[in-house]
Amino acid sequence: MTAKKNGASPNKRRKYDAAFKAEALRLADESRSTQAAARPLGINPKLLYRWQQEQLVAEVGSLEVARDPEVRALRAANKRGTQELDMLKKAVVIFGQPTP
Numbered sequence: 001m002t003a004k005k006n007g008a009s010p011n012k013r014r015k016y017d018a019a020f021k022a023e024a025l026r027l028a029d030e031s032r033s034t035q036a037a038a039r040p041l042g043i044n045p046k047l048l049y050r051w052q053q054e055q056l057v058a059e060v061g062s063l064e065v066a067r068d069p070e071v072r073a074l075r076a077a078n079k080r081g082t083q084e085l086d087m088l089k090k091a092v093v094i095f096g097q098p099t100p
Contacts, residue, residue: 027041
């Protein structure tokens with residue numbers, strides 16, 4: 001078995017800077033799924049899931065609270081409400097325009 005001569009070694013981990021992680025997390029929040037967000041970025045969805053978990057723990061303060069089903073349900077409802085509000089704002093702009 002021969003190793004590749006060009007490119008990075010398969011055993012080396014790629015390092016991502018904070019700006020890339022922040023952009024990836026933003027795309028994952030806006031996307032319909034984490035896997036759909038990870039695909040165009042060329043990263044493993046498991047890595048993006050781990051970054052999301054780390055971000056959640058940083059926001060909440062502890063892993064136990066972050067994994068609490070009630071907290072997860074409330075966060076999901078909040079996200080859904082925010083998305084609905086954004087859609088309604090866009091609809092007001094579209095339907096509020098005068099007809100020619």
